[in-house]
Amino acid sequence: MGSISQDSSHQVREEPTVYDSRAFSRLQIFKQGLVLDLFLQRGLFWERVRQLRKERGIAASVQLPPEAAESWMEPMRLLPSDAPEYPGYKAAASDKVDFYRFANRWREDIGSILSAVLPDELRPFLDYRVAEVHYFYNREYLITFCAACVLYNPPETKLREFARYHDPPAYPANSLPESSSLTTKHVEMRMSAIEERSIGNEELRQQQRFYESLLLKIDERLTPQGIDLRSIIESSSAV
Secondary structure (H helix, E strand, O other): OOOOOOOHHHOOOOOOEEEEOHHHHHHHHHHHHHHHHHHHOOHHHHHHHHHHHHHHOOOOEEOOOOOOOOOOOOOOOOOOOOOOOOOOOOOOHHHHHHHHHHHHHHHHHHHHHHHHHOOHHHHHHHOOOOOOHHHHHHHHHHHHHHHHHHHEEOOOOOHHHHHOOOOOOEEEHHHOOOOOOOOOOOEEEEOOOOOOOOOOHHHHHHHHHHHHHHHHHHHHHHHHHOOOHHHHHHHHHOO
16 A cells, blocks of 8 residues: 655644743843833832933823834834834935934933843843844844833733733744754744853953963973974964
8 A cells, every 4th residue: 555645835834942042031030020110110220211201201001012113124113102203214314314313312211221220141232332133133122122111001910911022032043143054943042042241350360370371381391392482472463
């Protein structure tokens, strides 16, 4: 009895396995804490939000924020009600001046709130010197979330939903620039699994002492062979 061949065009699409990176989990905890402070009207985040609302005359409504645009060719849509109307991507640059001036000030206001409350491990999100693409996307998602906290108050029964607003989405693991090309295409990751860690002064001194000791040992072995390690290092650094 012959086997029945299956038409590949009718195969069921395999659902990807989605993993949360440690960075994504920390971001979730951070966002949940902000939403709780916003709901209870306490802490530094609430004070900064309350101050900005007062300065801009914003009357926050109690609701989940509307879905924000995903297109990076368009500006952030989560703006106060008094924002100038966006003339469209194809409009002349002169027609966009008022809108972008308003939007830039708004982003600066949101950025100042985040700068005041971000923990050290999440601070690279706002560092515009970081060139990696995933940092750019994470920054945009976080800024939009913070804008939502200024414009809206979380409903009492939807605090978790509010905290998940505009989370960075999951992407195929092998599409990240630092991922191996051997990664299966059915695995997706929320935020990069590879993180940059800042080095403390004591940790930096320990590394310095280690490499100095290592160079001394290398020099001890090379000197009897008539090789001057110091001159090699100096000549290579001068190139």
